[in-house]
Amino acid sequence: xSKKLFVGNLxxxxxxxxxxxxxxxxGEVEDATVILDRFDNRKSKGFGFVTFVNxxxxxxxxxxxxxxxxxxxxxxxxxxxxxx
Numbered sequence: 098x099s100k101k102l103f104v105g106n107l108x109x110x111x112x113x114x115x116x117x118x119x120x121x122x123x124g125e126v127e128d129a130t131v132i133l134d135r136f137d138n139r140k141s142k143g144f145g146f147v148t149f150v151n152x153x154x155x156x157x158x159x160x161x162x163x164x165x166x167x168x169x170x171x172x173x174x175x176x177x178x179x180x181x
Contacts, residue, residue: 100152102177107167108167116131126147163175
């Protein structure tokens with residue numbers, strides 16, 4: 098079963114490929130997306146989502162990357178909550 102992670106406090110220059118590269122070191126990434134501003138599709142909103150194929154890999158990524166500094170910013174990494 099796959100597990101989706103929320104990744105916050107991203108450097109604004111990072112894109113989905115960068116996110117995939119960072120997280121793929123911890124396991125097979127199904128999807129990696131950086132959320133872009135809806136009015137200016139080139140500007141990052143500073144957060145994104147990564148979906149891992151394997152729950153254990155996602156848990157390992159949370160443990161290793163939460164509060165780790167990437168591009169000068171400490172990431173926030175946790176399990177994504179469903180939209181309300």
